[in-house]
Structures are given as structure tokens and as C-alpha cells.
Amino acid sequence: xxxxxxxxxxxxxxxxxxxxxHECPKTLVKQLDESEEGYSPELWRKMxxxxxLGLLFPEEYGGSGGSFVDxxxxxxxxGYNILPGPFFSTVILGxxxxxxxxxxxxxxxxxxxxxxxxxxxxxxLTEPSVSYEASAVKTTAIxxxxxxxxxxxxxxxxxxxVADTILCVARTKEAADPEDGITIFLVDADSPGVEVTLLKTxxxxxxxxxIFNNVSVPGENILGDLDRGWPVxxxxxxxxxxxxxxxxxxxxxxxxxxxxxxxxxxxxxxxxIGSFQAIQHYCANMVSDVDGSRFVTYKAAWxxxxxxxxxxxxxxxxxxxxxxxxxxxxxxxxxxxxIGFTMDHDLHxxxxxxxxxxxxxxxxxxxxxxxxxxxxx
Amino acid sequence: MDFRLSExxxxxxxxxxxxxxxxxxxGWTEESLYWPGGYxxxxxFEEINPAADRFRKRLAxxxxLAIAWPEEYGGGGRSHIxxAIFYERLSYYRAxxxxxxxxxxxxxxxxxGSDETKREWLPRIAKAEIRFWLAYSEPNSGSDLASIRSTxxxxxxxxxxxxxxxxxxxxxxxxxxxxxxxxxxxxxxHKGISLVIVDNKSxxxxxxxLINILGFHSFNEVFFDDVRVPKSNIVGEMNQGWxxxxxxxxxxRLVVSIGGLRRTLEELLEYVRGTDGNGQPxxxxxxxxxxxxxxxxxIEVADVFFWQTAWMLDRGLIPNIEASVLKLVTTELSxxxxxxxxxxxxxxxxxxxxxxxxxxxGRVCTGYLDCISALVGAGTSEIQRNIIAMRGLGxxxx
Ligand SMILES: Cc1cc2nc3c(=O)[nH]c(=O)nc-3n(C[C@H](O)[C@H](O)[C@H](O)COP(=O)(O)OP(=O)(O)OC[C@H]3O[C@@H](n4cnc5c(N)ncnc54)[C@H](O)[C@@H]3O)c2cc1C
Numbered sequence: 001x002x003x004x005x006x007x008x009x010x011x012x013x014x015x016x017x018x019x020x021x022h023e024c025p026k027t028l029v030k031q032l033d034e035s036e037e038g039y040s041p042e043l044w045r046k047m048x049x050x051x052x053l054g055l056l057f058p059e060e061y062g063g064s065g066g067s068f069v070d071x072x073x074x075x076x077x078x079g080y081n082i083l084p085g086p087f088f089s090t091v092i093l094g095x096x097x098x099x100x101x102x103x104x105x106x107x108x109x110x111x112x113x114x115x116x117x118x119x120x121x122x123x124x125l126t127e128p129s130v131s132y133e134a135s136a137v138k139t140t141a142i143x144x145x146x147x148x149x150x151x152x153x154x155x156x157x158x159x160x161x162v163a164d165t166i167l168c169v170a171r172t173k174e175a176a177d178p179e180d181g182i183t184i185f186l187v188d189a190d191s192p193g194v195e196v197t198l199l200k201t202x203x204x205x206x207x208x209x210x211i212f213n214n215v216s217v218p219g220e221n222i223l224g225d226l227d228r229g230w231p232v233x234x235x236x237x238x239x240x241x242x243x244x245x246x247x248x249x250x251x252x253x254x255x256x257x258x259x260x261x262x263x264x265x266x267x268x269x270x271x272x273i274g275s276f277q278a279i280q281h282y283c284a285n286m287v288s289d290v291d292g293s294r295f296v297t298y299k300a301a302w303x304x305x306x307x308x309x310x311x312x313x314x315x316x317x318x319x320x321x322x323x324x325x326x327x328x329x330x331x332x333x334x335x336x337x338x339i340g341f342t343m344d345h346d347l348h349x350x351x352x353x354x355x356x357x358x359x360x361x362x363x364x365x366x367x368x369x370x371x372x373x374x375x376x377x
Numbered sequence: 378m379d380f381r382l383s384e385x386x387x388x389x390x391x392x393x394x395x396x397x398x399x400x401x402x403x404g405w406t407e408e409s410l411y412w413p414g415g416y417x418x419x420x421x422f423e424e425i426n427p428a429a430d431r432f433r434k435r436l437a438x439x440x441x442l443a444i445a446w447p448e449e450y451g452g453g454g455r456s457h458i459x460x461a462i463f464y465e466r467l468s469y470y471r472a473x474x475x476x477x478x479x480x481x482x483x484x485x486x487x488x489x490g491s492d493e494t495k496r497e498w499l500p501r502i503a504k505a506e507i508r509f510w511l512a513y514s515e516p517n518s519g520s521d522l523a524s525i526r527s528t529x530x531x532x533x534x535x536x537x538x539x540x541x542x543x544x545x546x547x548x549x550x551x552x553x554x555x556x557x558x559x560x561x562x563x564x565x566x567h568k569g570i571s572l573v574i575v576d577n578k579s580x581x582x583x584x585x586x587l588i589n590i591l592g593f594h595s596f597n598e599v600f601f602d603d604v605r606v607p608k609s610n611i612v613g614e615m616n617q618g619w620x621x622x623x624x625x626x627x628x629x630r631l632v633v634s635i636g637g638l639r640r641t642l643e644e645l646l647e648y649v650r651g652t653d654g655n656g657q658p659x660x661x662x663x664x665x666x667x668x669x670x671x672x673x674x675x676i677e678v679a680d681v682f683f684w685q686t687a688w689m690l691d692r693g694l695i696p697n698i699e700a701s702v703l704k705l706v707t708t709e710l711s712x713x714x715x716x717x718x719x720x721x722x723x724x725x726x727x728x729x730x731x732x733x734x735x736x737x738x739g740r741v742c743t744g745y746l747d748c749i750s751a752l753v754g755a756g757t758s759e760i761q762r763n764i765i766a767m768r769g770l771g772x773x774x775x
Contacts, residue, residue, distance in 0.1 A: 126724075135655075155724075197733055199732045200729040200735075201729065201732065202742050267517070268521035278763075330712075334753070337520070338544045338754070340590075341750050342588065351590075351749070356727060
């Protein structure tokens with residue numbers, strides 16, 4: 001057994017912490033949050049140079065062949081510092097399905113561009129029902145001429161406002177089994193009929209409504225097999241869920257550190273507030289929340305990385321980490337008092353993201369239901 | 378024992394309800410972002426809203442703004458139960474009206490002020506002519522309010538004030554500061570504090586905006602540089618301010634939006650009945666039913682605390698521990714309401730007021746942020762628990 005990070009992973013962690021601290025200070029985070037695009041092209045290029053965008057891709061596609069645990073380490077740091085932008089969408093929502101189901105041609109065409117920072121991807125999966133079940137995919141793609149015509153509304157699509165290519169999950173066949181008859185299409189975001197509306201969200205993350213109105217797509221833009229897209233989505237979702245947990249663990253760690261150092265500095269009643277038992281207990285609760293989250297997240301990441309069955313562990317990680325990140329940021333707010341209630345302060349950036357992350361890929365209740373199912377209930 | 382309202386009280390409740398429905402601008406309740414317990418989205422703090430101002434004036438004309446004060450000071454001369462009925466209805470409609478003057482400064486003046494002070498300030502508050510802001514907190518004095526450093530030094534018939542206040546909600550839209558200052562630095566901290574009313578227009582006052590996490594300008598930093606105030610503006614006795622302040626804080630903690638909690642719950646119920654969740658109304662989902670039932674139970678509990686304090690006031694008792702318990706229970710409920718609403722509405726709840734598709738005016742999104750302030754303002758939850766433990770249970774301070 002070895003529960004620690006490898007030397008390379010430690011190095012990756014340190015360098016990511018360092019780079020993000022310098023290149024993505026909170027002033028930039030706030031500026032990006034309030035901007036329409038939500039990312040810095042300059043920083044995006046830098047991330048390409050550092051090999052982050054291609055971390056998970058094999059060398060032949062311009063990547064460095066890293067493991068899923070490596071990516072988890074990087075994402076934890078991104079959550080710790082906060083890195084606004086389409087990294088998650090591009091690498092996980094877009095990159096992973098491309099890698100696992102793309103044709104040689106598609107991979108050769110797109111992956112090097114992703115790794116090089118030239119292309120931004122995302123996946124349009126959820127619809128107004130916001131369900132992650134196959135039955136919720138109502139958007140249709142109907143064969144016409146040499147290709148397909150897509151119609152439907154996708155909702156809460158991250159970063160569609162800046163994506164070059166959208167992986168659209170659509171129904172190509174009505175079948176008794178809702179998982180049958182789903183196909184993934186690579187849709188050029190500039191295609192006529194694609195209408196993207198940026199939604200204004202709590203976390204200022206760039207989630208969008210994407211309406212496909214008679215969008216024509218050539219047949220060669222199918223990713224994987226016709227009607228057999230759902231297993232590809234599922235595999236991606238499992239990884240994305242763990243990846244989101246990794247970000248949350250980093251964010252919770254940051255909120256904890258901020259609160260503890262403030263509790264040591266802030267003096268009321270002639271003593272640091274950290275000397276009050278109420279505050280000490282809060283901090284202790286936060287530690288157990290953060291550490292617990294990290295353990296379950298890395299366990300799930302490792303299982304996913306090794307290709308082991310991970311349904312239970314992923315659900316446990318997301319159920320627990322979602323709740324924990326929320327609790328930790330809320331407790332941190334309580335410790336900061338009024339100063340944390342100002343826009344100028346950094347804590348609300350984490351508090352907002354905690355809720356957005358909790359909702360992404362199913363909240364605690366959703367994953368507890370999976371746990372119940374895995375337990376055979 | 379009898380939990381019912383009297384016939385007369387029922388009639389009054391109906392009168393208030395009709396009045397609010399008639400006088401409140403159309404759509405106000407639906408548009409308002411006010412979150413029960415929160416301090417970040419109170420419409421008055423953001424800007425002086427002409428509609429809110431007109432409504433407040435109408436309440437004043439009715440004699441309801443200072444509803445339980447004696448009539449000689451412009452009050453409505455009604456009971457505290459009637460006052461509670463009135464507040465419950467107002468908050469149910471998220472209506473503006475009661476403010477620092479009517480809820481905190483006025484009752485404190487009524488109890489501790491000289492006749493002269495009462496005559497000077499109370500009628501103007503009751504007529505909605507003037508507004509107050511609370512000048513308590515300073516950069517180094519939050520929970521530990523007795524440690525304030527702002528000073529007031531006697532100079533003939535005047536005091537000269539120097540110092541800084543912060544988190545000053547509504548200072549930018551008010552006329553007077555309800556201020557605690559140090560008037561005797563030589564004695565124990567809480568023995569050298571006075572409560573004084575300071576005109577915002579005085580020379581030497583600088584107000585700088587602070588933007589809260591909802592993005593609103595609700596509070597400020599306020600700097601006092603050799604600000605001259607007549608000694609007659611001292612409330613009660615000089616150096617007795619701490620004791621008045623404790624009472625003023627109890628009054629503040631009685632201001633809970635019991636109707637607002639209920640209103641938002643009703644909106645949630647309506648939402649789950651009318652929203653599809655995988656082929657059936659969300660209201661059929663056992664998780665949703667359980668969470669909303671849990672909320673409803675706690676609102677009922679808070680409701681009993683609320684009427685209890687009104688009943689005490691009518692018997693001449695000043696709620697103290699009761700005020701802290703009420704504040705604690707309702708603010709934690711405010712937070713729970715926001716979290717439950719988020720969970721039940723799911724990703725739609727993260728949409729802001731001016732976003733496409735935002736449900737119930739995006740109120741849940743801002744409420745999720747604003748509920749944080751409920752547990753901090755007017756004494757944090759930890760301070761309420763300390764009060765309950767020490768003043769209530771007699772546990773030792775150290
Ligand atoms: C939205 C908003 C509006 C406000 N409006 C006004 C206003 O109009 N006028 C005004 O004067 N003030 C206002 N306040 C300030 C408010 O009264 C203070 O924020 C509050 O008293 C807490 O002080 P603090 O923020 O400095 O936190 P601190 O006192 O620094 O407390 C930080 C943490 O330490 C804990 N702590 C402190 N002492 C103890 C103890 N003895 N035991 C256990 N835990 C302890 C607190 O509970 C908290 O969790 C407002 C605050 C907010 C958030």
C-alpha cells in the first residue's frame with residue numbers, strides 16, 4: 001500500500017501552486033469572474049506551454065501521457081487557487097470522450113490543438129430537466145442528406161460561450177432502453193443554428209443555455225459509434241465527477257487555511273478569536289471535513305485511474321465532498337464575521353463555487369441514492 | 378392559556394393585510410430580493426426607493442410606523458401583540474417601513490431618554506421624517522463592542538468626536554448616526570461609553586461605500602474627524618451608554634422576519650407543485666417532501682418564540698435571553714431556508730435575478746449569499762450562545 005503522492009506528483013503540485021499563485025492572483029480571478037469570456041488567453045497559452053492541457057493525452061497527440069491521479073493533483077491545486085476558465089470543459093468534458101471514443105482522424109486533428117491551447121471544447125449534455133440520466137436526453141439528431149440535423153435545448157453547459165467545438169449528446173433513435181440510441185456529435189460552435197446564451201450564475205462560472213435549431217452536422221462528426229454514445233458519456237461523467245471533487249478538496253483546503261490564519265490574528269475581548277472554544281471546534285470540524293474529502297476523493301481517483309470498478313467510491317466521494325465543501329466555506333464565513341461579507345474579500349469566491357460544484361454532476365442526495373443502490377437497497 | 382388572537386386582534390390583522398395589499402406597489406413582494414434575517418438586500422440600504430418611501434409615509438399617516446409607542450410621541454398606542462401582528466404581516470409581503478429609528482433608537486429613547494430627548498426625536502421618527510443608522514462596530518471592535526476606540530471629548534456644551542465606524546448599513550441614505558463613543562477612557566471599558574445622536578451633515582464626517590458579497594452597496598466605512606455634537610444629543614446619562622446599548626441590542630434582536638420565512642416557504646411549495654421532476658411534480662419526491670416538512674416544523678417553532686416575546690413586552694418584561702434565542706433560531710433558519718431552497722430547486726437556483734430562466738426572481742441565489750449576514754449582524758451566533766450560556770444559565774465568563 002502507498003497512500004502518498006509520487007515524487008513527480010509532488011513536483012507537479014508544487015509547481016502548479018507556484019504558477020497559479022503568481023499568474024492567477026485573486027484580482028485576476030475577480031476580473032475574469034465579471035468578464036464575459038471568463039478566462040485569460042495569456043494564461044491559457046501558459047497552461048499549454050506547461051503541458052497542463054495535454055497532461056492526460058498520449059505523447060503522439062501532443063500530450064505527456066499522465067495518469068488520472070496526476071490530473072487529480074493538478075485539479076486540486078486549481079481548486080485551491082481558483083482558476084477561472086474552460087480547463088475542465090476542454091480537458092475533461094471534451095478531451096476524455098475524444099480520447100476514449102474518437103477516430104484516429106478526429107484524435108489527430110483535435111487533441112494536439114487542445115494540448116497546444118488552440119481549441120476550447122465542452123460537452124452539451126444536460127437539458128432543462130438537469131438530469132444526468134440517459135432518459136433526459138431529448139435533443140434529437142435526425143439523418144438528412146449526408147449528415148444529421150440537431151434540434152433541442154441544452155442547459156447549464158459550461159463554457160459554451162467560448163468553446164470552438166461542442167460535443168452534443170443527442171438522441172438518434174427511440175428505443176425501449178433510453179441508453180440505446182444516443183450519439184455524440186462534434187459540433188462546430190459557429191455552425192448556423194447554434195445559439196449560446198450566457199447565464200448569470202451564483203459562482204460567475206460561465207454556464208450557458210445552448211439551443212440547437214436545425215443545426216446540420218456531417219456524418220463524419222459522429223464521435224464513436226452511432227446510437228452507442230451513452231457508455232462514452234457515462235465513462236466521462238464518472239471521471240468528471242471525481243475531477244470536480246478534486247477541485248472541491250483544493251477549495252475547501254484554501255478556505256480552511258484562510259479561516260485558521262484569521263482566527264489566529266483577529267483579536268476580540270483581548271484575545272485571538274482562535275482561543276475561543278466555539279471557534280476552535282469550528283476549525284476542528286473543518287479539518288475533518290477537508291481531510292475526509294481528500295481521502296475519499298483520491299481513493300476514487302486511484303480506482304478510476306486503474307480502471308477498477310468505482311461506482312461506489314465515486315458516489316461516496318461526491319456525496320461527501322459536496323457537503324463538506326459547503327460546510328467548510330460556510331463555517332469560514334462565520335469565523336470571518338462581517339469582513340467576509342464584502343465583495344473585496346476572497347472567501348465568497350469559494351463559498352459560491354462550493355454550491356456550483358455541489359450541483360454539478362449530481363448533488364449529495366443524488367449520489368447518496370447511488371450509494372443506496374450500490375448497497376443493494 | 379390561549380394561543381388565539383382576540384377578535385379585535387383578528388380584525389386588526391385583516392385591516393393591516395388589506396392596507397398592505399392596497400398600498401404596496403404592484404409586484405413589490407415578487408420583485409424584492411429581501412431574504413429573512415439578511416442585512417445585504419434591504420431595499421432601503423441600497424438606495425432611497427421612492428415607492429418604499431411613499432409606503433413608509435402612508436404607514437406613518439396611519440400611526441402605524443411607531444405602532445406601540447404612546448400617542449403623545451406620535452405613536453399608535455397599540456399593544457405589542459398588535460405590533461407583532463403588524464410586523465408579521467409586513468415581513469410576509471417583504472414590505473418596507475420599520476427601520477433603525479422605529480425598531481431600535483425609538484424604543485431605547487422611550488425607555489431611557491429624558492423628556493426633552495423624547496419630544497425632540499420620537500415624533501420625527503414616527504412621522505418618517507428622519508432615518509438613523511447604527512454606528513457601533515469599528516475595525517477592531519466587532520463582537521467585543523466594549524473595546525471601541527472612537528472618542529468624544531467634552532468642549533463646553535459640545536462633544537468633539539473622533540474615530541472610525543464600519544459595516545455602517547444605510548449610513549449613506551440616513552440622516553443621523555445612533556452612535557456609541559468612548560467618553561471616559563480612564564474607567565473599565567463598558568463604564569466609559571455613551572450613546573449619542575450625530576447629524577450626518579456635521580462637518581468632519583466622511584462616508585465611504587463598502588460593497589457586500591451580493592454586489593450591493595448596503596454598508597459603509599464612516600470617518601469622524603473633530604465632529605462637533607451638542608451634549609444635548611447624548612441619550613440618557615453620560616457614560617451609561619453601555620447599559621442602554623444592551624437594551625437597544627435586545628430590541629434589534631427581536632426584529633425577525635417571521636412572515637418572510639413563511640412567505641418563502643410558500644413560494645417553495647408552489648414551485649415544487651408546479652415543477653416537473655422526471656415525469657412527476659417535484660412535490661411527489663420523498664426527499665423534497667422531507668426537506669420542506671423539516672423547514673415547516675422549524676418555522677412553527679420560531680413562530681412560537683416570536684409571539685412569546687411580544688407577549689412578554691405587553692407584560693412590561695424586557696426579553697433578553699428570549700431575544701437571543703429568537704435571533705439565533707430565526708437566523709439559523711434563514712440559512713437553512715436558503716440551503717433547502719438550493720437543494721430543492723437544483724441548478725436553477727444558482728441563476729441570478731437578471732439571468733435568463735431565474736426562478737422566483739433569483740431570490741434564492743442572492744438569499745444563499747445574504748443568509749451569511751444573518752448569523753453575523755446584530756451579534757454573531759456564537760455571541761448569542763455565549764449570552765444564553767452566561768446571562769441565561771449563569772456559566773462563568775473565564
Ligand atoms: C451585513 C452586515 C451589516 C451590518 N450592519 C451594521 C451596522 O449597521 N452597524 C454596525 O455597527 N455594525 C453592523 N454590522 C457589524 C456586526 O455587528 C458585526 O459584524 C458583528 O458584531 C461581528 O463582528 P465582526 O464582524 O467584527 O466579527 P468578530 O467579532 O471579529 O468575530 C469573528 C468570529 O469570532 C467569533 N467570536 C468573537 N468573540 C467570540 C467569543 N467571545 N466567543 C466565541 N466566539 C467569538 C465570532 O462569533 C465570529 O465567528 C453589520 C454586519 C453585517 C455582516
